[in-house]
Structures are given as C-alpha cells and as structure tokens.
Amino acid sequence: MLGWIGTADVVAAFRIVGQEIRNKCRRFASNGLTQADAFELAQRIKEQRELIRQVAQKRHAKHARCLMRLNTRLRKRFLSIAEKAGLNTKLLIVK
Numbered sequence: 001m002l003g004w005i006g007t008a009d010v011v012a013a014f015r016i017v018g019q020e021i022r023n024k025c026r027r028f029a030s031n032g033l034t035q036a037d038a039f040e041l042a043q044r045i046k047e048q049r050e051l052i053r054q055v056a057q058k059r060h061a062k063h064a065r066c067l068m069r070l071n072t073r074l075r076k077r078f079l080s081i082a083e084k085a086g087l088n089t090k091l092l093i094v095k
Contacts, residue, residue, distance in 0.1 A: 007055055007063075014051045014067055017044060021074050025081060033085040038078075042092040045075050 021044050028037060048071050056064035082089050 005054075007060055010051050010054045011063070011067070014048060014055075017048045017051065018070060018074065021045060021048065021078070025074070025077050028085075029081050033081055033087065035087055035091075038082050038085075038087050038092055041078055045071065045078060048074070 021041065024037075024041055024044075028041070033041075049068075052064055052067045052071060055067060079089050079092070082092065
C-alpha cells in the first residue's frame with residue numbers, strides 16, 4: 001500500500017504527464033502520427049484527467065479547473081494533429 005498521497009504529489013504527476021504529452025505532440029506534429037501512437041497518447045491524456053479528479057476530490061476546485069483547462073488544450077492539440085494525420089478521431093477515447 002502506498003499510503004496517503006497529497007495534492008502536491010498529484011499535481012507534480014500531472015505536470016510530468018503533461019510534459020510527456022507536449023513532447024509527443026511536438027514529435028508527432030513533425031514526424032506524423034500512427035493509429036497506435038494516437039491510442040497511446042489518448043490514454044495518457046485520459047490518465048492526466050484522472051489525476052485532475054483526484055485533486056478535485058480533495059476539495060481544491062479552483063486548482064482542478066485550472067488543470068482541466070490545461071488538459072483540454074492538450075486534448076484539442078492532440079486531436080488536431082490526429083485529424084491532420086488523417087486518423088479517425090472518433091475511435092480515440094479522450095473524453
């Protein structure tokens with residue numbers, strides 16, 4: 001059992017995952033995106049949203065809204081890259 005995880009730990013994890021998503025978006029925007037890469041990136045975005053839920057459950061609604069806006073921007077950026085690559089974005093689970 002991991003014990004109690006604080007809000008700061010969850011936010012740190014959110015930032016790490018966000019940096020990974022941004023790096024992959026940059027790479028895929030220049031090199032192209034396959035369906036498998038798109039599914040993996042969609043899962044990372046979904047994991048990041050789960051981290052936001054953990055912050056929101058700790059009664060930090062204002063902070064959670066800010067994180068949600070960041071996640072939404074990353075999701076939109078990812079979807080635009082996927083559309084430019086000609087992938088079916090309806091198959092990607094990012095909602």
